[in-house]
Amino acid sequence: MLLQIHTENPEPRKIEQTIRTLEKGGVIIYPTDTVYGLGCDIFNKKAVEKICSIRHLDPRKAMLSFVCKDIGQVAEYAWQMDNQLFRLLKRNLPGPFTFILKSSNAVPKLLKNKKRTIGVRVPDNKIAQAIVEELGRPLLSISLISFDEQGEDETYLNEPWEINEMFGNLVDIVIDGGTGGSQPSSLVDCTEEPYTIIREEASVLQ
Numbered sequence: 001m002l003l004q005i006h007t008e009n010p011e012p013r014k015i016e017q018t019i020r021t022l023e024k025g026g027v028i029i030y031p032t033d034t035v036y037g038l039g040c041d042i043f044n045k046k047a048v049e050k051i052c053s054i055r056h057l058d059p060r061k062a063m064l065s066f067v068c069k070d071i072g073q074v075a076e077y078a079w080q081m082d083n084q085l086f087r088l089l090k091r092n093l094p095g096p097f098t099f100i101l102k103s104s105n106a107v108p109k110l111l112k113n114k115k116r117t118i119g120v121r122v123p124d125n126k127i128a129q130a131i132v133e134e135l136g137r138p139l140l141s142i143s144l145i146s147f148d149e150q151g152e153d154e155t156y157l158n159e160p161w162e163i164n165e166m167f168g169n170l171v172d173i174v175i176d177g178g179t180g181g182s183q184p185s186s187l188v189d190c191t192e193e194p195y196t197i198i199r200e201e202a203s204v205l206q
Contacts, residue, residue: 015131018134021172027050031175037067037144070094079102085190088195099119099121100118100188101118103117158180161176
């Protein structure tokens with residue numbers, strides 16, 4: 001289902017509809033401040049497996065991100081952050097970054113794997129923020145990618161109608177939040193010092 005939501009003033013009724021879908025184990029495609037993403041409730045194992053299936057990934061190895069409403073929520077799932085790391089996140093979030101952090105003890109149990117790291121995002125996008133705020137916990141998410149017939153060259157689709165044509169039958173809701181970006185978030189590894197910029201795409205770290 002293609003669901004159009006206002007980019008600046010997301011309609012509460014439509015956000016609530018999206019939340020009901022997520023709480024029932026649904027998978028959505030939604031806009032961020034970079035590319036469109038696949039998202040689901042972090043507590044629903046079958047939904048997580050469905051996202052990995054769509055992206056042809058092994059759930060035990062997939063690098064999925066927690067999309068959070070703010071740094072406070074990030075801190076619930078990350079290992080204790082020192083002042084330097086906190087200031088880095090505060091300068092750059094909300095924004096087009098994914099930070100790889102050491103995870104709290106709850107994360108491996110939550111994701112049913114042995115990973116001790118977590119990717120976290122706080123997108124500067126009102127629709128994404130409204131969804132996470134109403135859900136009350138992070139979205140488990142990964143960028144939406146389309147591959148060519150050989151399964152090699154990847155494309156970040158940014159037009160909702162095109163996304164719906166290609167993936168609408170695989171997910172429960174495709175949110176139309178306008179034309180998205182074509183570059184993924186910049187990726188920063190903060191698991192050890194000095195911090196490392198693994199991928200600098202959407203923006204430069206401050």
